[in-house]
Amino acid sequence: MILHDETIRKNLSESVCHKDILNNVDIENVWKLAFRSGNVRKNKLGNIFISGRVVNEAYECIKDKILVRGRLYGGNFFISSHPYSLHLDSFNRADVKDDNTTVYKNVVVPLWIGGSDFGDYLTFFEQRLIDYGSAFNQGGSTPYGESTYQVYNDYSSLQFIDRNGEDIDQKCNSLPFNLQHRDKYLQNIEYTRLTGMKIENSFEWKPRDIIIFDSVQIHASNRTQWSNKMGLLLKFGIDI
Numbered sequence: 001m002i003l004h005d006e007t008i009r010k011n012l013s014e015s016v017c018h019k020d021i022l023n024n025v026d027i028e029n030v031w032k033l034a035f036r037s038g039n040v041r042k043n044k045l046g047n048i049f050i051s052g053r054v055v056n057e058a059y060e061c062i063k064d065k066i067l068v069r070g071r072l073y074g075g076n077f078f079i080s081s082h083p084y085s086l087h088l089d090s091f092n093r094a095d096v097k098d099d100n101t102t103v104y105k106n107v108v109v110p111l112w113i114g115g116s117d118f119g120d121y122l123t124f125f126e127q128r129l130i131d132y133g134s135a136f137n138q139g140g141s142t143p144y145g146e147s148t149y150q151v152y153n154d155y156s157s158l159q160f161i162d163r164n165g166e167d168i169d170q171k172c173n174s175l176p177f178n179l180q181h182r183d184k185y186l187q188n189i190e191y192t193r194l195t196g197m198k199i200e201n202s203f204e205w206k207p208r209d210i211i212i213f214d215s216v217q218i219h220a221s222n223r224t225q226w227s228n229k230m231g232l233l234l235k236f237g238i239d240i
Contacts, residue, residue, distance in 0.1 A: 001073060001091055004102035004240045008130050008216060009165030011104055011238060015124040015213035017203040021065050022109070027207050030058045031111040031230055034077040045082040051075070058232055062109070068212060070104040070236030077111075079230045083120075083221040086136035086197065089233060090215050092148060093132045103215035104238035108231055110207045115227030119205030126198040127160040127168065128216045136218070163200070163214070205229060 022030075038052040055075045059066075074091065090103050113119040133149040152158065160168045197218065203211055205221075213219065215235065 001101045001103065001237055002096055002098055002240075003090075003130055003132070005130055007102050007238065007240045008104075009161065012128060012161075012163050012165050012214050012216075014163050015201045015203075015211070015217060015219075017201075018067065018210045018212070019206075020208050021210045022062060022208045024208075026062055026065070027111055029061050030109065030232060031077075033058050033061070034230075034232075038077070047082055048079040050077040055232070055234070059234055066107055066210060066212075066234070068105045068107055068234075068236050070238045071101060073101070073235055073237045075232065075234040077230065077232050079228060080221075081228045083223040086125075086218055086220050087149065088129060088131070088134050088216055088218050089235065090131060090133045091235065091237075093150070100240050101237040102240055104236045105212055106215050106217075106236070107234040108211040108213075109234070110205045110209060110211075111230040111232060112207055113205055113226050113229045116225035118225060119229065120222050120224055120226060121202040121204055122211060122219055122221050123202045124200045124213055124217055124219045126162050126200045127218045128162065128214055129158055129160055129218065130216055131158075160218075205231075 033054045034050045036054055036057075038050040038054040040048065040050050042048045051074075055077065056072065058077070059072055059075075074095075089106050108122065110119065131150075135149045135151045136155050137151050137153045162168055200217075203209070205226075
């Protein structure tokens with residue numbers, strides 16, 4: 001897999017949440033798979049990630065309900081006790097292999113939410129970046145010492161693109177987010193996380209829903225009351 005600019009740009013689309021696609025049996029079958037086997041790692045924030053064959057097994061359980069027909073190339077289960085700042089879930093530089101494929105879509109499957117009936121939101125931004133998996137640490141708001149992604153402490157010079165594959169004016173990347181127009185669900189996200197980003201969509205974290213977005217799309221999460229949540233990330237590639 002490589003970062004093929006032309007193919008990525010022509011396959012971008014708006015993020016979408018498909019409601020009530022899975023049933024309770026689907027959810028039970030999928031989340032339990034994570035604890036059968038797999039490669040487990042954790043970070044200093046208390047978040048746990050499970051990868052390996054169990055991800056493919058989970059996909060097989062629900063693939064007929066996922067409206068993405070790319071090639072599954074990776075992903076992981078995750079159990080989060082801390083929200084994520086700005087990041088994109090592309091593939092890693094270390095995994096480059098010229099096999100005539102490039103990144104396409106990612107799918108997030110919410111599996112549970114603990115400590116609250118309200119799952120808060122995943123916020124997807126208009127900005128995409130043709131790059132490897134990345135975190136954006138503007139203002140030093142979040143520690144990324146153990147991140148497997150590359151970290152940008154200053155993203156003012158990066159060339160973002162929009163959902164149509166067009167370059168976004170560089171001057172827009174450094175504009176402050178307009179606090180007067182943010183919706184109530186963003187009140188608990190730190191301002192420094194959102195500097196220069198334009199909101200495309202926000203979707204509440206609800207088990208049974210399926211969220212689909214571009215592999216190179218920047219997004220973030222927030223928290224008010226929940227104590228932990230579990231989800232499944234599936235990564236799809238496409239032929240060049």
